[in-house]
Amino acid sequence: MRKLPRVVAHRGASAVEPEHTLAAYRRAIEFGADGLECDVRLTADGHLVCVHDRTIERTSNGQGVLSTMSLAQLESYDWGSWKRPWADLDENAGPTGADGRRVLTLxxxxxxxxxxxxxxELAIETKHPTRYAGRVERRLVEALDRFGWARPRPGTESPVRVMSFSWLSLRRMRTAAPGLRTVLLMDRIPLRFRDGSLPAGVSYAGPSLEIVTTQPDYVDKAQKHGHQVHVWTVNTENDVRHCRDLGVDAVISDRPDLALQVLAEDV
Structure with missing residues (x-):
């Protein structure tokens, strides 16, 4: 039997809990996800926080550009009520405490x-462009160093991989922490990489679901070049089965519970 893909929770179990909150990640772990995915941005006072957007309006009750704000400012906002505005009135509606409403630091x-x-596993996406450019990668390596995960010892592997649509970001990571795995995210495949190859030093391919749906042969091409294929964002039963049948190495999903249930059909 072909090896099943690993399931990575996209921004946590973000279909059922507010994305990028501690509650979302704890729920994903409870579901049995193999890995977690997050985006990181740098605050004005140098903290990495798990937030997708450049501005904070969509996922908090604040306004403004995240990179101009301090961590203390971000902590003053509610990051969960947008998901379930009536949660305080329904004890079964989801998290009402800090885990589901506080901005999450890396x-x-x-x-x-x-x-x-x-x-x-933890897949960390660096968001670019940003006013802080290479400071994001430097802060990321410093944070991983504190956990012993930036420079794994020979014969060991860090649980962390770094993803980005920016090849420059991945190149910075390769220079600062050459032992870390990196993933080139793609919403389209550059012409020179359509044979399944990747830029020097990039470990894995990160194509969109649309790519592997319209160009299913890409998975085999990339794997023949020795690269794993991690597909985003896979949220329906049919799409999970499609990725399974193609033999991808990981699916990144807002619904890790659903993906795990579908893949359990093969066990």
């Missing part, structure tokens, strides 16, 4: 992975 997420009680 440091807290790293500690959550460390303390999970079982091996958990």
């Amino acid at each position: 440091e807290t997420l790293l500690a959550t992975v460390r303390d999970a009680g079982r091996p958990i």
Whole structure:
């Protein structure tokens, strides 16, 4: 039997909990996800926080550009009520405490992975362009160093991989922490990489679901070049089955519980 893809929770179990909150990641771990995915952005005072957008309006009750704000400012906002505005009135509606409403620092997420009680992968996406450019990667390496995950010892592997649509970001990571795995995210395949190859030093391919749907042969091409294929964002039963049948190595999903249930059909 072909090996089943690993299931990575996209921004946590973000279909059922507010994305990028500690509650979303804890729920994904409870579901049995093999890995977690997060985006990181740098605050004005140098903290990495797990937020996707450049501005904070969509996922908090604040306004403004994240990179101009301090961590203390971000912590003053509610990051969960947009998902379930009536949660306070329904004890079964979801998280009402800090885990579901407080901005999440990367440091807290790293500690959550460390303390999970079982091996958990963590895929960290650096968001670009940003006013801070290479400072993002420097801060990321510093954070991973505090957990011993930036420079794994010979014969060991860090649970962390770094993803980006920016090849420059991945190149910075390769220079600063050459032992870390990197993933080139793609919403289209550059012409020179359509044979399945990747830029020097990039470990894995990260194509969109649309790519592997319209160009299913890409998976085999990339794997023949020795690259794993991690597909985003895979949220329906049919799409999980499609990725399984193609033999992808990981699916990144807002619904890790659904993906795990579908893949369990093959066990």
